Amino acid sequence: MLNIEELKFDENGLIPSIVVDAVTKRVLTLAYMNKESLAITMEKGLTCFFSRSRQELWLKGETSGNYQHVVSITADCDKDALIVMVEKDGPACHTGTDSCFTAPVYESEELHEFSYEGLMGLIEGRKIEKKEGSYTTYLFEKGLDKILKKVGEESTEVIIAAKADDKKETVYEIADLAYHVMVLMIEMGISLEDIHRELASRHVIDHKVKQEKMTK
Numbered sequence: 001m002l003n004i005e006e007l008k009f010d011e012n013g014l015i016p017s018i019v020v021d022a023v024t025k026r027v028l029t030l031a032y033m034n035k036e037s038l039a040i041t042m043e044k045g046l047t048c049f050f051s052r053s054r055q056e057l058w059l060k061g062e063t064s065g066n067y068q069h070v071v072s073i074t075a076d077c078d079k080d081a082l083i084v085m086v087e088k089d090g091p092a093c094h095t096g097t098d099s100c101f102t103a104p105v106y107e108s109e110e111l112h113e114f115s116y117e118g119l120m121g122l123i124e125g126r127k128i129e130k131k132e133g134s135y136t137t138y139l140f141e142k143g144l145d146k147i148l149k150k151v152g153e154e155s156t157e158v159i160i161a162a163k164a165d166d167k168k169e170t171v172y173e174i175a176d177l178a179y180h181v182m183v184l185m186i187e188m189g190i191s192l193e194d195i196h197r198e199l200a201s202r203h204v205i206d207h208k209v210k211q212e213k214m215t216k
Contacts, residue, residue, distance in 0.1 A: 008080040022071040022085040023196045028092035029100040066090030
């Protein structure tokens, strides 16, 4: 582990800190820390920055309630920039948006960014604003029983493909299953963060169980 003294702060005593959502991996904001704010961040487990405009420390969420709980802090190879992974209580941007980075500058016509969050948003959109001819909208219109039936069918397809030791087909069927599970999640009001928290809690439990076995 590095200590604060090993980091390279600029001529103003600041180091750029890129804040990333630990759940979605989305970049939330770029802010600056000095040694004092970084020490506070590490002590409290909450992001604390140095405002260049106000020339003072500010604890994110102190007035808005949108605290950022620090998961980890990692320096780059030159030790002059930080990645701060957080779990947030609310929007990261003062404008009320989830991230400060919302204004597109360039987008490739050939390459397309994919994320589970983006797919969930698309699926949810088909539920809110029904689109004629959309299979996703069709599933929502048919309701929970139809969605559950499709989840069951796709689960079976995964088993059949895997039993045949067909990797390509298994990947294809897992993708189908994942999509239908996401439709089910939207139907039941379950978010990716809900699943993330559940899996994270199981990881901690599993880690404890392993430790207990090792000490016996």
